[in-house]
Amino acid sequence: MPENTESSLTPELVRKTADGDRVAGRQLVLALRPIVHVTVARMALRIRGKRANQMRREVDDLVQDVLITLLSHRCRKLLAWDPTRGRSLPSFVGFIAQREVLSILRRREPDELLPTDDPAPIVEPTSGPEQAAISKDLLEKIYQAADARLTTPLSKTMFGWLVIDERSVEEVRELAGMTDDAVYGWRKRISDLLKAVANEVLLKSSRS
Amino acid sequence: MPEPKDLESAIGGYARDREGALDPRWEALASGQLGPSDMRALQELDPALYEVFRPPSHVEGAALTERVLDAANVGSSKRARWRAGLAVVAVATACVALALLLARPPSGGPLPDYEIVMNDEVWRTGDPVVPAQRTRGAPWRIDLRPSTRNEGPVGFLGFLVRENDVRPWAPPAEVGPKGTIRISGPVETLFAGVPEGQWDIFLVVARPEVLEARATSITKAIHVMAAAPSAPLPPALQGECLVLHTKVRLEVPRAPSP
Numbered sequence: 001m002p003e004n005t006e007s008s009l010t011p012e013l014v015r016k017t018a019d020g021d022r023v024a025g026r027q028l029v030l031a032l033r034p035i036v037h038v039t040v041a042r043m044a045l046r047i048r049g050k051r052a053n054q055m056r057r058e059v060d061d062l063v064q065d066v067l068i069t070l071l072s073h074r075c076r077k078l079l080a081w082d083p084t085r086g087r088s089l090p091s092f093v094g095f096i097a098q099r100e101v102l103s104i105l106r107r108r109e110p111d112e113l114l115p116t117d118d119p120a121p122i123v124e125p126t127s128g129p130e131q132a133a134i135s136k137d138l139l140e141k142i143y144q145a146a147d148a149r150l151t152t153p154l155s156k157t158m159f160g161w162l163v164i165d166e167r168s169v170e171e172v173r174e175l176a177g178m179t180d181d182a183v184y185g186w187r188k189r190i191s192d193l194l195k196a197v198a199n200e201v202l203l204k205s206s207r208s
Numbered sequence: 209m210p211e212p213k214d215l216e217s218a219i220g221g222y223a224r225d226r227e228g229a230l231d232p233r234w235e236a237l238a239s240g241q242l243g244p245s246d247m248r249a250l251q252e253l254d255p256a257l258y259e260v261f262r263p264p265s266h267v268e269g270a271a272l273t274e275r276v277l278d279a280a281n282v283g284s285s286k287r288a289r290w291r292a293g294l295a296v297v298a299v300a301t302a303c304v305a306l307a308l309l310l311a312r313p314p315s316g317g318p319l320p321d322y323e324i325v326m327n328d329e330v331w332r333t334g335d336p337v338v339p340a341q342r343t344r345g346a347p348w349r350i351d352l353r354p355s356t357r358n359e360g361p362v363g364f365l366g367f368l369v370r371e372n373d374v375r376p377w378a379p380p381a382e383v384g385p386k387g388t389i390r391i392s393g394p395v396e397t398l399f400a401g402v403p404e405g406q407w408d409i410f411l412v413v414a415r416p417e418v419l420e421a422r423a424t425s426i427t428k429a430i431h432v433m434a435a436a437p438s439a440p441l442p443p444a445l446q447g448e449c450l451v452l453h454t455k456v457r458l459e460v461p462r463a464p465s466p
Contacts, residue, residue, distance in 0.1 A: 067272075
């Protein structure tokens, strides 16, 4: 987080903006924009991949949508920040931004392919070779195969939060606005998916 | 086959390394904290990632801010809508000007000192600033003229400041082959949507790639100068930018006597 962003983002600036002070609003957007941009860019890269067409345009649209959400209703979301809960204000903004990006993308692209109330594995695990050392090359193949089967913003984001970031169930529950059971369901599905694609990749590799 | 937990952990670690690619400079880039040479290095390193993380230009950022404030109903929305409409015209003009400047190859030696010439009166950096009276309907011209030989392309970012109100100012401008920047036109065009009264004008002159790379830092520096006009530029901008300061008092034409 850039130092000057942290120092220029203050509760006082949020309060003034909430009171309709447009000058303060400009300074607030200036302070929020880098935090939101970084959050959006990281999530968009995970969901779309960096070679995706129109990525910059989508990032710009998402940054704008998230900023509007943060400032709407007299900055209601920003005013919900409670310093006693341990997060700094910039960190809180990053947290809200992640939640909003997922929410916006889910509205645009419903999770039809991966219903959250179905705990069944996406792919049935197959029996595979015995324990094998996983080389970097195999890891890349497993990663690519798993990524190809995660087709919605929600599934890619859950994979990112649970597997790549190793976030706790509690944190993912808050970010995704889900129940504990739903998050555990996702963890199970992702675990099954990884096991299945690892089996497939290892089988192919042992045959070749 | 590894245990599921080990597999998850291995894949997670591998994916982190893969992303890890994302060194802190990418975040610094999005925040407008990188200098032109670092920006160029990242652009060469990974053009696709650069496109995702590059900060918005000055004019893109200003337009984004006004759109967000209008959509979130911050401040006077009616006035804001009117101002935003005018800002779009100014921003579009500035985009074209900046695009033309950026189309030239990045080059140039040290930035020369500049002076402001307004209707043949010359102001140099540090001169006392007296507001020029300008009536709507009248033409006006401001030249930003290098006082020594300039080599390389130049551009500028403009700001209008009154108390704590800092507004991006993107009037139509031309850049001459020797680096003179001419802002000219009828007062109502140059200051479209700007309320009457006295305004401080800050004009930041720099090489185009510096303006693109440091737009956020420059805007923040102008916010500081809005409170203390004699405040120095942050060290990171010194030598890369020049800030020229003048004032204007905008007036409406007097009604003809009956």
